[in-house]
Amino acid sequence: MPKITLPDGNQLTLADGATVYDVAAAIGPGLARAAIGGAITFDGNRQLTDLNAPLPGDCRIELLTAKDDNADSLYLLRHSTAHVMAEAICKLYPDTQLAYGPPLEDGFYYDLHTSHAISPPDFERIEAEMQRIVSEDRKFCRYEMPRDEAMKKLEAEGNRFKVDNALRAEGGTLSFYVTGENRGQDWEDLCRGPHIPSTGVIKAFRIKQVSGSYYRGDVNEQQLQRVYGTAFFNKKALKQYEQQLEEAKKRDHRLLGQQLELFTINPDVGSGLVLWEPNGAIVRTMLENYVKMELILRGFEPVFTPHIGRLDLYRTSGHYPYYEDSQFPALYETDRGRALLCLRNLIRRAEEETGERKAEVAQQVKVFADAVAQAFGDFGGGDALDDPAKLSPVVEECLCHEEGYLLKPMNCPHHINIYAAQHRSYRQLPIRLAEFGTVYRYEQSGELGGMVRVRGFTQDDAHIFCTPDQVQAEIASCIELTQQVLSTLEFKDYRARIGLRDPESDKYIGAAELWEQAEQNLRDAAAASGLSATEEIGEAAFYGPKIDFVVKDCIGREWQLGTVQVDYNLPERFKITYVGRDNREHRPVMIHRAPLGSMERFVGILIEHFAGAFPLWLAPVQVAVATISEKSDEYAQEVHKSLVGAGLRVLLDDGSDKIGPKKHRLRSRKIPYILVVGENEAADRTVNVNDRDGASLGTFPLAAFIEGCILEIQTKGKQRHGALQEA
C-alpha cells in the first residue's frame, strides 16, 4: 500500500498497483481528466513518468497537467510531438531511419536519415500528416521487452542508430512506445518515455526548421537531417512564442548594425573582418576608455605589441602546432619553406584520398617532392619519395626548421617576452600587462556570424605574472572586474562556467598536478568571490582551465564574453622566471584574462542587449536638436554650439521637414535626447526635451539640460537630472 505525499504536504494511501492516474482520481475527477503525467520522487530521485505508470512505493508525486507554463508538462508534450512528427515523416518518406529525438528547452528535434532532402516547402505536408495523427487522438502505449529479445527485434529492423541507442540504454529490459492501441500495427519507436496519454493532448505545434547534424556529434560519422519543431497545449501559446521570436529578431545586431550604421562587413575586404563605421567606433572607443580607466585603478600597465610574430614564438607556445588549421596561413620566409608547405599539403591530400585518386595524387607528390629537392636542396626525402606516408614525417620535420611569421592568434607570447625583457624579482610581482590586442584566427566559414564570430578581433587582453601565493587573489580581482563591467552595462542575465580539462583528451599540455592546482585555484577564487559557476569538463583552454562569463544573444545562443584563465604551462614553455626571497629562480604563474572578451563580440552582444538604444555615455549621437521651422534656425545653431562646447555628441536637424517626421526619424536612430526648438523656446532660451521612446520630458533651460546630461554621462546612467529622471 504505497503512501503518497503531495506537493502541499497532504498524504494519501492507495491500493497496491495504483498508478499516477489513480492519485489524480483520488484527489478529484477534474484533476483526473486534466492530468497528463507525473513527476515522482522516489529514493531521492525525481523522475517524470507516464500517467498510467505504476507507483514504485512510498513516494512524492507532483501531477502534471496540460499547462504551457510548466516545464515538465511541456517536456512530455514535446517529446510526444517528436514521435508524432517522426511517424509523419516515416509515412511520407518510407525509407526514413530514425536516430534520436529529444525534447529541448523550447521545442524538440528528431535526427533522422532519409534519401529525400527535407526542406521548408515539405513542412506543410508533414504538419498536415501530424495533424491527422493528432486528430485520431491515439493513445501512447508503452510495452517492455527483455533486452535480448528487443535487440533481435531491432537488428531485424536494420536501423543501426536504434541498435546503437539500445546498446547504450541501461537495464535488463528495453521499452517501446506504440502510438495507438494496436501493437504490431500502429507506429512505434524504441523510447524510454515518458509520454502524454494520447496524441489529442497536442493542441498546437509547428515544424520550425531543418538542418544537418552529425550522428553522435562526430564529424567523421554519417550526417543526418535534424528537423526542429515545437508544441504547446494551446494555440495562443504557440502564437505568443512565435511573436516573441519575431520581436527578438528585431534586436539582432546584424540588422541594427546596418540600420544604425554601426558596422559593416564586405566580402571585398574579407568575410569575418569587421569594418567599424563611425557610430560603432564611438561605442567601442567609449567602452575601451572605460575599461582602460578600470585597469589603471587596478594596477595594470598598458603595453603595445605588433600584429605578427615569428613562427618559432608560436611553436614554443604551442599555438602554431595546435591550431594551424584555424589560423591564417603562415608567412614562410623562404621559397624553400613555402615549397615544403605546399608539399606537406599535397601529402595530406594524398593521405585523405581513396581509390584511384589516391595513387594519382601519390604520383603528384613524388614529382613535386623531386622538384622541391632539386630546386631548393635535398630535404632528406631519399627513398621515402614513393610513399606519402613515409614522406610525411620527413617533410614535417623539415618544416619545423623553416622560419616565417604568423598573424598573431594570441597576445600572450608577445606579453611573455615583455615580462622576459627584464630580470624579475618577487618584489615586482604581480606584473599586469594589458593591451587591446588584435588577433586573427581563420575560423571555419560556417562559423562566421555578424560581429560575434569573426576572423579578426581585438581582445581587451591582459596577462598577470605572479607567484603561486598570489594566484587566488589575482583571479578574484579579475572576477570582480568582470562583474563590475557587466553590472555597469546592465547585464544581469549571465552565467559563469568553470572550464576543466577532459582527462580523456590529449589536447591539453603540461603535467596533471599543475592542472589540478590550477583548477583548484579557480574553484577557490570563485567560491571566495561568491560566484556561482557550473563546472564543465572539456571546456578548458589547451594550456589551462578557465572561468568564462557566458551570455545569450537575441535568439538564445550562448556566447563566451569575459574569461579568466590560469596557466602554469606557458611560463614553463617559455622558461620565464623571477628571483624569490630565497635568491633562487622560480617559475611565475600566468593569468590570462579579458573582461569583455573581444570588442567585436562584446559590442555585437551589447547592441542586442540594448536593442540599439545605448545609454547616454555610449550613444553615438547623444542629443539631436530639431527645429520647428527656419525661423528658429539661428537659436538652434546656438543650442547646438553650446552642447558641442559641453563635450556632447550632437546632431542638428534643421531640414525642411515638419517636426513630426523629423522626430520620427531621429527616434528611429535611437538618439537618447531629442530637443525640439521653435519660436517659443528661442524666446525663453529653453529646449523642449523628448526621449527616444517618444515621451516628452518637458521644457528646460538649456544650461539645466546640459548639466543633467553631464551628470548622467559621468555616472554612466546611475544618476540623472531630476527632471529627466521621470522618464
Added chain:
RNA sequence: GCUUCUGUAGCUCAGUGGUAGAGCGCGUCCUUGGUAAGGACGAGGUCAUGGGUUCAAGUCCCAUCAGAAGCUCCA
C-alpha cells in the same frame, strides 16, 4: 568544413523562359510648420560572379563567392 535555404535599386522586398518593378530612403523645387510621415519632379540596376542549356535566362542547370539556420570547432 558539412547539410539545407537564400542572393534583384542605399534598405525591405515583388517579379509565370519573352523590353527591370514597388514602398521606404536619397536629390531638387514648392510648402514655414508644434511632436509617428504635406506635395511635385528626379536620380539610382552588368538581377552576387563565372560558365552552360535555349531562338531567347533575373527566371532552368553547374561551379565559385557571400549571407542565414543547425551540426562540428572555438587558443
